Amino acid sequence: PTVAACAASGLTEFVGVCEFGNTQGLVIANLDQAIHEIMGFDKKYRSLGIIGARTGAGPQIMAADEAIKATNTEILKVELPRDTQGGAGHGSLIVFGAEDVSDARRAVEVTLDNLPKFFGDVYANDMGHLELQYTARASKCLTTVFGAPEGKAFGLILGAPAVIGMLMIDAAVKSADVDVLDYGSPAHGTSFSNEVFITVSGDSGAVRQAIIAGREVGKPLLAAWGQDCPSAHIPYI
């Protein structure tokens, strides 16, 4: 970003972009009342923090969950377009509400700062992707999106194309005593993406064990068409 970034940085609402997932963060100090009304946002949140991406929903949601822990903001909207720029999964739109613009801005900054970490256990090639996410303590973004029990360990085990996810989720739940919160498949809980996933909760060690079991079975399956599937960043689980 050179010439163009200069142009965007002239806007007070622009917070930044992240190369991971082609993510962008913005802030609106005083949302217009007409937009408050059509989108159904509580008017006490006069400031918005906004995160959006062409590629990736899980990493952005995980990073936003960290931002919710660190700031005085609420999650107003998490929507998942069918995107990934020709890939098998989702993009994302996440809206934080705050009474003060500095809180909204801080939430966006914390999300962008944490985002690279949560691409660490995304493994991708031309055939699809695996995504694993873990936190020892889920907060309100994960509660809103996945119904995760707040303050407990949470995990996401996801494979795309969906066929791969089917084996990953079975391997995950067989490997450890975890509670399955929900699942996603092309026609259930996704935006017709080519994914199967489960979300799990429970004892921290068990959640990690389930995630690792899913990951280890997913990697050779995603590589089975002949392409390796490297991590998008640095694995953290």
Place this chain on the structure above:
Amino acid sequence: PTVAACAASGLTEFVGVCEFGNTQGLVIANLDQAIHEIMGFDKKYRSLGIIGARTGAGPQIMAADEAIKATNTEILKVELPRDTQGGAGHGSLIVFGAEDVSDARRAVEVTLDNLPKFFGDVYANDMGHLELQYTARASKCLTTVFGAPEGKAFGLILGAPAVIGMLMIDAAVKSADVDVLDYGSPAHGTSFSNEVFITVSGDSGAVRQAIIAGREVGKPLLAAWGQDCPSAHIPYI
């Protein structure tokens, strides 16, 4: 289109293609009764004009609105696949009904003729696209699709990925006194596309002012990853 176009032009139903959006126009003189029935079309419209595209819905809808003004046809169907050939938005399928095949054909021709103009305020790069549309006088296609008041000025302000659209719509409504008709977001009023948009109505000057305000804030945001975002044709607003 050389060899292949010859083959298609041998079909009496083929009207033409347009390079903008990879759009194609067809006509069916006497639709089979079985298709009338399964698709629920009124049988008095024995002739159909059909427009379809891989990329773009707004431009085709705007051009079809011009066709409705100019011909004795009705809009029977407007459907928006999640497409754009790997991009963030929609494709389109628009069906005109007519009692006479010459009217159906004329509607398709007028649509194809007007289509390039309405790609004039589409700005795109690898990261996404902006789309702005304006007419001084909405007709029945815009009424059907967006609930636009007939005969009044109408505007569309759209940004993709959705994060960019959020700021564009706020800037638009802050800049002028317009009525917001509806909005679209990945999970509301779209086919899970990675877009946020509003449709607006009102005084002609105010509608234009809102559109221009949205456009000016959208351009630097779409360029913020480092790629410029040129118009797909010649800006008309």
Place this chain on the structure above:
Amino acid sequence: PTVAACAASGLTEFVGVCEFGNTQGLVIANLDQAIHEIMGFDKKYRSLGIIGARTGAGPQIMAADEAIKATNTEILKVELPRDTQGGAGHGSLIVFGAEDVSDARRAVEVTLDNLPKFFGDVYANDMGHLELQYTARASKCLTTVFGAPEGKAFGLILGAPAVIGMLMIDAAVKSADVDVLDYGSPAHGTSFSNEVFITVSGDSGAVRQAIIAGREVGKPLLAAWGQDCPSAHIPYI
């Protein structure tokens, strides 16, 4: 597939991949009870056969229908993501249930073996695709997905982008006396794909005639932007 295929083939659950549609087949001998429950599968089917693809739903469904005829299995799930790796159509996830793992494995093998045939009347270029499918005797996979009368001739006539499908289905029903079972369009019976299709049943000769009529009108339309549209394999209809 060299190094990577070795890795996958070390998994007892891995059955194979097929280059057509980037399809993969797996088997799970004893599905975990937690997955049985969240996905709502009858627990008597303790073994699953799983087929999934980034590209193509019709060919995989047709091949799975052959597998149902040849094995002691049931169809538990057929889901169609909006995929095709940037194209206009669907991917697929098909789950067979069996009481015995050898039946589940056999169903996956038969599906993979039959898959190339059913890509024979898929015609594609950068603009879209045509898909034609025919069987003299529909079985339970086609019954489940399309409501096809079991044991009768069945046909699928599909064009993408949707505009092309509109003319193909009209030409098909005009050419022969067939029963139209259902249709798909971007907003009806698809996952927002850019397709229009019908499914037909009836006398074997009539079904074939309808399919061929649809195919012949579709080819020049898909080529009308200037690219030829070759078969993905060897035409069989």
